[in-house]
Every structure is written in structure tokens, then in C-alpha cells.
Amino acid sequence: MKRFVLAMMMALLAGPMAAFAQSQEPLHITITDGVIEPLPFAMAGFLPESPDAAQMAQQISKVISDDLTGTGLFREIPKSAYVQKIDTFDTPVNYSDWQAINAQALVVGSVGMSGGKLVVKFRLFDVFSGQQMGDGQQLAASPASWRRLAHKVSDVIYSRITGEGPYFDSRVVFVSESGPKNDRQKRLAVMDYDGANVSYLTDASTIVLAPRFSRDGNKVLYTTFETGFPRIKMLDVATASARLLPDVPGTMTFAPRFSPDGSKIVYSLEQNGNTDLWLMDVASGETQRLTTSPSIETSPSFSPDGKQIVFESDRSGTQQLYIMSASGGDATRISFGDGRYSTPVWSPRGDMIAFTKQNAGRFHIGVMRTDGSEERLLTSSFLDEGPTWSPNGRVIMFTRESPGAQGEAALYSVDISGRNLKKVPTPGPASDPAWSPLLP
Amino acid sequence: MNRPEKIGFYASGALHLAVIVLAITGTEWLRPTPQTPEVISQVAVMSEQDFNAMMASAPKDAPQPTPDPKAPIAPTPPNESAPPETPAPEAQAQPEPKPDALADPAAQADAKPDVSNIQEPPAQADVSDTPPVMAPPVEVPSDTVSPEISPQPKPKQVPRVAPTPAPEPPPDAQVSETAKPAETPKPEATPQPVPDKPKQAEAPPEATSEIATEANKTDTPETSAPQASPRPASKPNPPAPGPGGTGSAPTGPPITAGEKDALIVDVKRCWNVGALSSDALRTTVTLSVQMQPDGHPIISSIKLVGSSGGSGSAVDQAFEAGKRAIVRCGADGFPLPPEKYARWKTIEIDFNPDKMRMK
Numbered sequence: 001m002k003r004f005v006l007a008m009m010m011a012l013l014a015g016p017m018a019a020f021a022q023s024q025e026p027l028h029i030t031i032t033d034g035v036i037e038p039l040p041f042a043m044a045g046f047l048p049e050s051p052d053a054a055q056m057a058q059q060i061s062k063v064i065s066d067d068l069t070g071t072g073l074f075r076e077i078p079k080s081a082y083v084q085k086i087d088t089f090d091t092p093v094n095y096s097d098w099q100a101i102n103a104q105a106l107v108v109g110s111v112g113m114s115g116g117k118l119v120v121k122f123r124l125f126d127v128f129s130g131q132q133m134g135d136g137q138q139l140a141a142s143p144a145s146w147r148r149l150a151h152k153v154s155d156v157i158y159s160r161i162t163g164e165g166p167y168f169d170s171r172v173v174f175v176s177e178s179g180p181k182n183d184r185q186k187r188l189a190v191m192d193y194d195g196a197n198v199s200y201l202t203d204a205s206t207i208v209l210a211p212r213f214s215r216d217g218n219k220v221l222y223t224t225f226e227t228g229f230p231r232i233k234m235l236d237v238a239t240a241s242a243r244l245l246p247d248v249p250g251t252m253t254f255a256p257r258f259s260p261d262g263s264k265i266v267y268s269l270e271q272n273g274n275t276d277l278w279l280m281d282v283a284s285g286e287t288q289r290l291t292t293s294p295s296i297e298t299s300p301s302f303s304p305d306g307k308q309i310v311f312e313s314d315r316s317g318t319q320q321l322y323i324m325s326a327s328g329g330d331a332t333r334i335s336f337g338d339g340r341y342s343t344p345v346w347s348p349r350g351d352m353i354a355f356t357k358q359n360a361g362r363f364h365i366g367v368m369r370t371d372g373s374e375e376r377l378l379t380s381s382f383l384d385e386g387p388t389w390s391p392n393g394r395v396i397m398f399t400r401e402s403p404g405a406q407g408e409a410a411l412y413s414v415d416i417s418g419r420n421l422k423k424v425p426t427p428g429p430a431s432d433p434a435w436s437p438l439l440p
Numbered sequence: 441m442n443r444p445e446k447i448g449f450y451a452s453g454a455l456h457l458a459v460i461v462l463a464i465t466g467t468e469w470l471r472p473t474p475q476t477p478e479v480i481s482q483v484a485v486m487s488e489q490d491f492n493a494m495m496a497s498a499p500k501d502a503p504q505p506t507p508d509p510k511a512p513i514a515p516t517p518p519n520e521s522a523p524p525e526t527p528a529p530e531a532q533a534q535p536e537p538k539p540d541a542l543a544d545p546a547a548q549a550d551a552k553p554d555v556s557n558i559q560e561p562p563a564q565a566d567v568s569d570t571p572p573v574m575a576p577p578v579e580v581p582s583d584t585v586s587p588e589i590s591p592q593p594k595p596k597q598v599p600r601v602a603p604t605p606a607p608e609p610p611p612d613a614q615v616s617e618t619a620k621p622a623e624t625p626k627p628e629a630t631p632q633p634v635p636d637k638p639k640q641a642e643a644p645p646e647a648t649s650e651i652a653t654e655a656n657k658t659d660t661p662e663t664s665a666p667q668a669s670p671r672p673a674s675k676p677n678p679p680a681p682g683p684g685g686t687g688s689a690p691t692g693p694p695i696t697a698g699e700k701d702a703l704i705v706d707v708k709r710c711w712n713v714g715a716l717s718s719d720a721l722r723t724t725v726t727l728s729v730q731m732q733p734d735g736h737p738i739i740s741s742i743k744l745v746g747s748s749g750g751s752g753s754a755v756d757q758a759f760e761a762g763k764r765a766i767v768r769c770g771a772d773g774f775p776l777p778p779e780k781y782a783r784w785k786t787i788e789i790d791f792n793p794d795k796m797r798m799k
Contacts (some may be wrong), residue, residue: 026728026785026786026787026788027695027703027783027784027788028788029700029704029707029788029789030789030790031707031708031711031765031791032764032794032795033711033796034708034712034765035708035709035710035713035714036712038713038715054733103767118453126760128763129760129763158720161715162608162716162717163717163720163756209543348689349718351718402447416481416718417797
């Protein structure tokens with residue numbers, strides 16, 4: 001009986017209690033749509049600590065600003081809009097003044113000379129949280145390296161805000177072109193990622209193709225026609241000296257790429273009309289055949305862990321992408337879309353593969369996951385090809401060639417989101433870019 | 441089952457059913473109805489001579505009593521104002537012509553509900569605004585009339601001539617408690633704010649002109665006050681529970697889909713995923729934020745309550761992006777219905793960038 005009465009009472013109370021509980025529950029909403037726009041930031045300037053650092057401070061400020069805004073992820077707020085005037089590096093930040101102009105990040109820095117070295121100090125503030133992001137940093141280098149110093153600062157700011165790895169302090173090796181299309185001269189050149197500091201590694205006496213950096217950035221593999229046939233050469237960046245890699249007479253070798261540890265080279269070897277993938281030990285010169293298909297296998301690229309290789313093959317009738325073990329064996333096809341896929345490159349982060357796709361008379365640069373899912377085409381033009389990843393796996397640089405007799409090749413970069421497509425400044429026509437790892 | 445068993449079964453069932461009904465309905469109906477208290481009139485015995493003497497002097501008093509048709513029923517003059525329903529109490533009231541002292545407590549009983557209604561909504565007012573809030577009670581005097589309706593008598597106090605209000609008697613305080621239930625603030629606080637003086641000041645002319653009458657009224661009002669307590673004429677300011685949320689805000693009807701959509705639209709316009717890392721774009725985070733009644737978020741209350749799909753740093757990035765969205769667009773206040781504050785006092789927001797990643 002007691003139980004019954006108790007049950008009745010509980011039943012009577014259940015309703016109101018449920019209603020009460022419901023009123024206490026938080027309101028729950030889900031946001032799946034947002035906006036994609038550059039994050040506004042303010043750079044209160046890199047203040048010169050001495051008169052002789054004034055010009056350097058200005059130049060460094062500009063490089064940092066260009067680095068950040070060049071990503072397409074940031075927008076610098078004009079200085080004319082600033083409410084608070086920061087006179088010294090240690091001036092306390094009045095967050096409300098920066099919130100008023102909708103700055104979400106604030107950079108305060110200074111440039112000085114100490115012991116013949118250039119010293120850059122900076123702090124980054126999260127305006128809306130009202131706190132400093134990480135510790136302030138100080139970097140020192142010779143005045144000649146002021147651009148690298150600026151890139152380093154940019155990298156820190158970029159990484160702290162976005163959570164991505166850095167990539168500004170890196171270089172790009174590419175093929176610099178000159179002359180008419182029917183008599184194009186090509187030579188290797190290297191530059192900062194932003195097109196500055198261009199220097200040439202080879203002369204224009206022979207045609208060179210497809211340069212690739214080693215993982216430490218000290219060496220470059222490329223294909224040369226100096227013997228009349230494609231051969232692979234390895235070049236020391238510091239000395240610009242190069243040597244031909246051993247090969248088998250009567251064969252052609254091309255499309256080389258270093259393994260992540262730099263101890264091996266995977267490349268294509270054409271013999272008797274058949275092209276397969278081979279692996280070479282850099283130290284000993286020993287080779288190993290990885291594929292034995294009668295089809296054409298080329299453009300190999302190691303996964304970051306060095307355990308797998310992605311490559312293109314027409315074994316199915318059209319060019320498609322395949323993945324196999326780094327020691328050879330069965331390969332798994334990962335591309336199944338319309339058109340032809342080529343020049344696959346494994347992302348430094350290991351999660352994506354960039355490729356060139358030709359379909360319906362157009363060329364595209366695209367990315368897909370390593371299992372072939374989530375394929376996305378980032379560009380579309382008359383001719384886009386040869387993607388290369390930035391060190392952080394966020395940006396892709398590639399060659400775009402314009403049509404017509406006057407058409408010429410140029411380097412472009414695009415965010416893997418497909419946004420921020422832009423031309424990379426080069427002294428002249430350029431092709432076959434290869435991004436270096438982050439400089440030490 | 442044979443016949444005796446059936447009979448036993450049905451009998452048992454009927455008895456059980458009766459017990460259940462009894463348990464549900466209670467035993468109130470079994471109790472004898474309370475009898476109305478016996479009316480006892482005090483009668484004085486006098487001799488014939490005294491009676492004649494009194495009659496002889498009667499003409500002097502006649503002018504007033506005679507016009508009253510009830511005179512024979514209630515020979516005692518002070519009872520004129522007593523409610524007719526309860527003659528007995530009135531009889532008791534006769535010897536105790538109560539002064540304003542009781543009238544005021546009665547007024548208090550009426551005033552308390554009013555005060556509570558005023559004080560309830562603004563929880564913040566409990567702290568500092570209480571004194572000023574007490575001004576409204578001045579308007580309550582009209583409620584003092586309500587005692588007339590009150591049927592129940594109360595033991596009378598010794599008559600007092602002094603018209604000044606007497607200090608709140610304990611019994612009144614008790615009565616007031618019964619009338620308080622609606623009050624959210626401390627019960628002790630309410631009695632204080634009900635000073636007698638203001639009532640006196642407000643007291644309608646009838647009350648002040650006849651002290652004795654008012655005293656009589658006070659007898660009855662004590663218990664009647666709660667029953668007849670009217671609500672305040674004017675409503676207090678809109679509910680303004682403090683940032684901490686006292687829970688006194690009205691719950692209101694549920695948030696409609698349209699209101700939810702409006703909030704979503706307002707938040708998403710500030711959710712900028714442009715600078716998020718690839719990992720962060722694969723990370724869904726759930727943020728919790730406490731809201732102020734005016735629709736502004738309490739920035740310090742924003743916290744991460746859940747995440748999925750990303751590493752630690754990616755979660756941090758996604759959280760910061762979500763937080764920025766709340767802070768930026770919440771700066772102008774979110775479009776939420778104030779009357780449903782209790783429904784959105786706490787908001788949980790899932791930021792799911794799946795669609796944005798593919799854009």
C-alpha cells in the first residue's frame with residue numbers, strides 16, 4: 001500500500017519535476033555555416049630601438065605584413081584606424097581600443113642592433129581574449145638575413161593564430177624559362193617562397209626538368225638532357241655542383257624523388273619501351289625494381305613515413321593513381337573519377353595527396369585523401385600541373401601555362417581550401433616548382 | 441475457484457479498491473465538519489430598578505441606536521461596523537475596541553503579497569532597492585478595506601485609545617507568513633518593509649475618522665487579508681535577474697524554432713573559419729555560455745564542454761574561433777525573447793565545420 005501511495009505521489013510529482021528540469025536545460029543550437037574571411041589583425045609596427053635600425057624595422061614590418069596577408073587568412077587593419085598609439089615595445093595594450101577597430105590579433109615588436117646583429121623582439125596579443133598569445137620572442141641574425149628573420153617572425157604569428165605549421169621560412173626550386181616556345185631555355189633556380197632572393201643553380205646549356213629537394217633541403221634531384229636522353233642528376237645546393245646518378249646503358253631515367261630520410265631515391269626507368277619504378281640507395285648506388293607491369297609507371301612520391309609510395313600508372317587503360325609499399329608489390333588504385341590523374345605528391349602531413357587531373361579539355365590541381373576519398377579540384381585552367389606542397393601541407397604551388405603562341409608558364413599557389421589562388425612573382429616564365437622543407 | 445473463494449476474492453478486491461481510493465482522496469472527508477464556534481453573549485443581570493433607571497435614561501441614547509434596525513440584535517454600540525456574518529466575534533469585539541494597531545497589521549497582511557510581487561522579479565532589488573521599493577505599499581491602502589470581507593474573528597487586544605500604530609504584533613507576523621508564499625525573498629525582509637506609518641498616512645478617511653471602527657476592522661482582517669489580497673495595480677520593472685541567475689526569472693513558453701534560427705543566424709555570421717587549420721576544420725566543438733537577461737553573453741563563462749574529431753591544438757583553435765563568434769556577435773546582444781530568459785540563460789553551441797571544410 002505504501003508503495004502504491006508512493007508511486008502515485010511520484011507520478012504526480014513527475015510532471016512538474018520534468019517541466020522544471022526542462023526549464024533548467026541549456027538551449028542547444030548547432031552552427032554548421034560560418035563565414036570564411038581574413039582574420040583582421042593590427043601590427044602596431046616594429047619599432048626601431050635605434051636610428052640605424054629604423055629602415056630595417058620598416059622593411060621587416062612590410063615582409064611580415066606581406067607574409068600574413070599573402071596567405072589570404074589575414075587582413076591587416078590600416079594604421080590610420082588605430083586608436084591606441086604604441087610608442088614603445090613595453091607599452092601596455094589597451095584591448096578595448098583594438099577591439100573597437102575589430103582587430104582580433106595585435107602584433108607589437110621592435111628592431112634593434114646589438115653586437116653587429118639584428119635583433120627582433122615581438123609579442124602577439126589575442127585582442128578579444130585580452131591576453132598575450134604565448135611568450136614574447138626575440139630573434140637575432142646578421143643584418144643580411146633580415147628577410148629570414150622576418151619570415152621567422154611571420155611563422156610564429158601564423159602558427160600561433162591558425163594552429164598550422166610554419167612555412168614562410170622556406171625556399172622553392174624551379175625551372176626558370178626564357179626564349180620562345182619553340183626554343184625554350186631552361187635552368188634551375190631557387191628563391192624564397194615569396195619569390196625573393198632568386199639565384200640560379202644551372203646554366204641554360206641543357207634542358208632541365210622536375211627538380212626535387214631533399215628532406216634537409218641541401219640537395220636537389222632533377223632530370224637533365226645533357227646526354228641527349230633524360231638522366232637524373234643530384235645537385236648540392238650550397239656549391240651548385242651536380243653529378244649524374246648511375247644508370248643502365250640504353251635506359252632513360254627521370255622523375256626522381258628523395259625518400260624522407262634522404263637515403264634512397266625512387267624514380268622511373270624506361271627500358272625497351274616499358275617504364276617502371278625503381279629504388280636506388282644513394283650511398284651504394286644499388287637499385288631495386290619496384291614494379292614489373294607492362295604499363296607506364298611514373299611520378300613516384302613517398303609518404304612522409306617512407307613506408308608507401310604513390311604513383312601514376314596507365315595499367316588500367318588510363319592514367320590513374322596507385323599506392324603501394326615502398327618495397328614494391330601489389331598496388332592499390334585510389335583514383336576513380338573521370339579523366340586522367342597524374343603527378344601525385346604526398347602531403348608532408350601525410351593526410352592528403354595532391355595531383356594533376358585532366359578532364360574534358362581542362363587541367364586541374366586537386367587533392368584527395370590517401371584512400372582516394374574527398375577528392376577536390378582546387379584549380380581549373382588551360383594547363384595546370386606539377387603540384388608541390390608547402391612544408392606545412394597547407395599551400396600548394398604549381399605550374400600554370402597560358403595558351404597560345406605567346407603563352408608562357410608561371411608559378412601559382414593556392415590554399416588547399418581552393419582559396420587564395422595567386423601568382424608567385426618570378427623574374428620570368430617559370431615551371432616545375434618544388435618546395436623545400438622549412439629552413440633550419 | 442469455488443463460490444466461497446469468489447466471494448472472498450471480490451470482497452478482498454472491493455476492500456482493496458476502497459483502501460486505494462481512501463489513500464488517494466485522503467481522510468479529510470471522514471473527519472467531522474468543524475462546527476462553528478458557539479456564540480456566547482455575555483449578559484449582565486440587573487434588577488428591575490436598575491432596568492427602569494436605565495430605561496429612564498434611554499431617551500438620551502436613543503437618537504443613535506434607534507435608527508439602526510439591528511439595535512435589538514446587537515445592543516452593544518461598538519459592533520456597528522462588525523461584519524454581519526459573524527456576530528459572535530463581534531460580541532467579543534465589543535469590549536475591545538481595537539485601535540489602528542490592528543488595522544495596520546491587517547493592512548500589512550494585504551500589503552505583503554503586493555510587496556512580494558514587486559520585489560520578486562527584480563532579484564537584484566533585494567539588496568539595495570528594497571527601501572525604495574517599499575514606496576508602492578503606500579498605494580495599498582485601498583486594500584485595507586478588504587478586512588471587511590474577512591469572516592474570521594481574532595482574539596481582540598486590549599483597546600487602545602492611542603491612534604498611533606502599534607508595533608507589529610507577533611500574531612500579525614504569523615498571519616503575514618501565510619500570505620507570503622508568493623514571495624521569493626527572505627520572509628524576514630518583507631515584514632520590515634511594511635511599516636505601519638505609511639498605512640496610516642494612506643489610510644482612507646473612514647479609517648482615520650473612526651478609530652474604534654478601525655479597531656474592529658482589525659479584528660477581522662487578520663485572517664481575511666490573505667484571501668482578499670489584491671494584486672498590485674502597477675507591475676514592477678521587467679524581470680532583471682542578476683548575471684548569476686537566481687532562477688526567479690519566468691520560464692516562459694519554449695523557444696520557438698524561429699527564435700532558435702534567429703540566434704543561429706546571428707552567431708554564424710561571426711563564426712569565421714577562414715584562419716582555422718585543416719585539423720581544426722575537422723573538429724567539432726561544443727561551447728557553453730551563460731547569458732545575461734539583456735541577451736549579452738557573459739564572456740568569462742564561455743567554456744568548452746565537448747569536442748570531437750581533432751587533436752588538442754585543433755580543439756583549441758576551434759574553441760577560439762567559436763569563442764570569437766560568441767564574443768563578437770554577442771557584443772550587440774543576441775536576439776532572444778526576454779520573457780523566456782530562463783530558457784536561454786545557458787546556451788550550448790555546437791560548432792561543426794564539416795560543411796565549411798568542403799567550401
